Amino acid sequence: MSLWVIDADPTELRSGATEDDLQTVIRAVYKQVLGNQHLMESERLSSAESLLRNGEITVRGFISIVAKSDLYKRLFFESASQYRFIETNCKHFLGRAPQDQAEISEHVQIYNEQGYEAEIDSYLDSEEYQNNFGENIVPYPRCNTTEVGIKNVGFNRTFALMRGFASSDSSNQAKLIGDIAANLPTKIATPAAGSGTYANTGKRFRITVTKPGAGTRFKRSNATYEIGYEQMSQKIQNIHKMGGTITSVDEVA
Numbered sequence: 001m002s003l004w005v006i007d008a009d010p011t012e013l014r015s016g017a018t019e020d021d022l023q024t025v026i027r028a029v030y031k032q033v034l035g036n037q038h039l040m041e042s043e044r045l046s047s048a049e050s051l052l053r054n055g056e057i058t059v060r061g062f063i064s065i066v067a068k069s070d071l072y073k074r075l076f077f078e079s080a081s082q083y084r085f086i087e088t089n090c091k092h093f094l095g096r097a098p099q100d101q102a103e104i105s106e107h108v109q110i111y112n113e114q115g116y117e118a119e120i121d122s123y124l125d126s127e128e129y130q131n132n133f134g135e136n137i138v139p140y141p142r143c144n145t146t147e148v149g150i151k152n153v154g155f156n157r158t159f160a161l162m163r164g165f166a167s168s169d170s171s172n173q174a175k176l177i178g179d180i181a182a183n184l185p186t187k188i189a190t191p192a193a194g195s196g197t198y199a200n201t202g203k204r205f206r207i208t209v210t211k212p213g214a215g216t217r218f219k220r221s222n223a224t225y226e227i228g229y230e231q232m233s234q235k236i237q238n239i240h241k242m243g244g245t246i247t248s249v250d251e252v253a
Contacts, residue, residue: 010133010137010138010140011024011025011028011137011138011140012025012059012136012137012138013025013052013058013059013136014136019053022052022053025052025059025138026049026052026062028138029059029062029063029066029138030044030066032092032138032139032140033063033066033067033072033092033093033139034066034071034072034075034092035075035076035088035091035092037075043071045065045066045069045071048062048065048066049062051065058135058136059135059136059137059138060124060129060133060134060135060136061135063093063124063138063139064120064121064124067092067093067120067124068116068117068120073116076088076089076092077116082108082111082241083104083236086098086104086107086108086119089107089119089120089123090103090123092139093120093123093124093129093139094123094126094128094129094132094139094142095132095139095140095141095142096141096142101246104246105245105246107119107122108245109245110122112243204226204227204228205226205227205228206224206225206226207224207225207226207227207235207236207239207246208222208223208224208246209222209223209224209225209239209244209245209246210222210244210245211223211242211243211244223244
């Protein structure tokens with residue numbers, strides 16, 4: 001099977017860039033950060049584009065403005081589950097799928113405790129972002145080649161999220177929630193065959209959760225849930241909505 005995520009030529013804003021060069025970078029940012037969705041002329045962030053044109057912000061700064069805009073919130077936050085929001089954030093800003101449940105839980109905690117903008121900053125201010133993209137390279141898919149610190153399972157998960165050059169991130173349904181939570185391998189299929197995934201659907205899993213207390217004087221409590229694979233996606237979303245933190249997901253023997 002041929003892969004549809006291929007090595008990307010990084011799009012970088014260099015010193016002395018022409019207006020054509022600038023427009024190439026702006027288009028690349030909108031395509032990457034907005035998940036390849038169609039952008040109407042009236043939706044462009046003209047003031048942020050001007051700041052970039054005048055050298056007042058870097059490409060990373062422009063991406064930050066796009067990610068914190070009402071447009072991004074409408075597309076990827078307001079109509080999606082928290083899990084899907086984190087999934088698309090990883091794709092748009094780091095060029096990869098979430099690595100594991102611990103990473104998902106970390107971002108859930110950031111959003112719950114610090115808010116929307118802190119969640120966005122956690123990607124753009126990260127060492128991973130700086131090491132791969134710096135200030136003036138537009139993020140791009142990364143898990144099509146081997147990288148130190150990236151798990152092998154990230155290849156399939158990134159392919160499952162990318163779904164081809166012409167696909168978009170318009171769906172508000174999380175694609176990897178069950179596989180990541182249960183630490184299962186992700187199967188992929190070509191875009192023509194529909195969305196990739198999932199195996200081992202007959203297994204059962206035990207989810208251990210830390211639940212918030214009823215007030216500041218009460219400590220957080222622990223709870224466990226035993227469920228089938230087909231129930232996992234909805235259960236995890238419900239746990240996150242209630243402010244719970246998943247500490248482990250184990251297969252039931």
